Amino acid sequence: MKYIDLHCDALTKEGVAVVTAENLKKGGCALQCFAAFVDGTKGEGFARAFSLCGEFDKMCAREGLHAVRRASDLAAGGGAMLTVEGGEAIGGSLENLASLYARGVRMMTLTWNCPNDLGAPNGKRGGLTAFGRACVERMCEMGMLADVSHGSDGLLLDAAGICRRKGAPLVASHSNARAVFPHSRNLADEGIRAVAESGGVVGLCFVEKFLSADGSAEGQRAALLAHARHIVKVGGEEVLALGSDFDGTSANGYIKSPADMPKLLFDLERTFGGRVAEKIAYGNARRVMENILG
Numbered sequence: 001m002k003y004i005d006l007h008c009d010a011l012t013k014e015g016v017a018v019v020t021a022e023n024l025k026k027g028g029c030a031l032q033c034f035a036a037f038v039d040g041t042k043g044e045g046f047a048r049a050f051s052l053c054g055e056f057d058k059m060c061a062r063e064g065l066h067a068v069r070r071a072s073d074l075a076a077g078g079g080a081m082l083t084v085e086g087g088e089a090i091g092g093s094l095e096n097l098a099s100l101y102a103r104g105v106r107m108m109t110l111t112w113n114c115p116n117d118l119g120a121p122n123g124k125r126g127g128l129t130a131f132g133r134a135c136v137e138r139m140c141e142m143g144m145l146a147d148v149s150h151g152s153d154g155l156l157l158d159a160a161g162i163c164r165r166k167g168a169p170l171v172a173s174h175s176n177a178r179a180v181f182p183h184s185r186n187l188a189d190e191g192i193r194a195v196a197e198s199g200g201v202v203g204l205c206f207v208e209k210f211l212s213a214d215g216s217a218e219g220q221r222a223a224l225l226a227h228a229r230h231i232v233k234v235g236g237e238e239v240l241a242l243g244s245d246f247d248g249t250s251a252n253g254y255i256k257s258p259a260d261m262p263k264l265l266f267d268l269e270r271t272f273g274g275r276v277a278e279k280i281a282y283g284n285a286r287r288v289m290e291n292i293l294g
Helices: 021-027 046-061 069-076 094-102 130-142 153-168 189-197 219-236 258-272 276-293
Strands: 003-004 029-037 079-085 104-110 145-147 170-172 201-204 241-242
Touching: 003 241, 003 258, 003 276, 021 029, 021 258, 029 046, 029 276, 046 079, 046 094, 046 219, 069 079, 069 276, 079 130, 079 145, 094 104, 094 130, 104 276, 130 145, 130 153, 145 153, 145 170, 145 258, 145 276, 153 170, 153 189, 170 189, 189 201, 189 219, 201 219, 201 276, 219 241, 219 258, 241 276, 258 276
Parallel strands: 003 029, 029 079, 079 104, 104 145, 170 201, 201 241
Antiparallel strands: none
């Protein structure tokens, strides 16, 4: 079964990355999203993001991946999509947002773990700022996915309202369910429903500390499936996708790299049946991308 992964940090990984063309091929990946991570504490966000666009191009050439910018690019398989993690990347400028779009960025995570000029991060009160609202509106208009992973509950609901009004899907690229495990990075049921109502997706995240206190391989396997079942229960079978966060943190004991993905895909098929498992692995994310990329 082929799959789409909505988030990894291989582009900024220090040391050896697990997301390689070889491992993606072993796992059956049709499209991997690569985040240009911009740490909000470093400043110079736009310059860093623009530099990482160049690193993405070099990586694609080195690994033999083709960049996905339009829906028609999805057909070939072996694709890579450039995203940004952290709204600091646009430096408070919609012109910079347009420049990153022109450079190939097709999704932006609005916040990381600290407040920025777009809005509040997870664990904090508040939602989108006035500039954040204008930014999400512009993203919907230009065809760039707004990603609310790492965002506060208020930010998610604010962004969801804008996306519904604009007829654009909202994405939580790498998030899980707070009702299953109470971590601030996980989504409340209200947030899951809001993403679903926009026609968007929640990417099941593999980070151990977001999943369960049991870090064993079997504990992580059980937790991933528990989060998956809950997200589908709350938001329906159209809302769940995959967002590994490979190379963004320590490896999950159950799914250590893209080469291990067939294990999870098998468990999803056994849990949900083939039709729904295919939606989770590939179909739901593809639908969202076809909607926004045009």
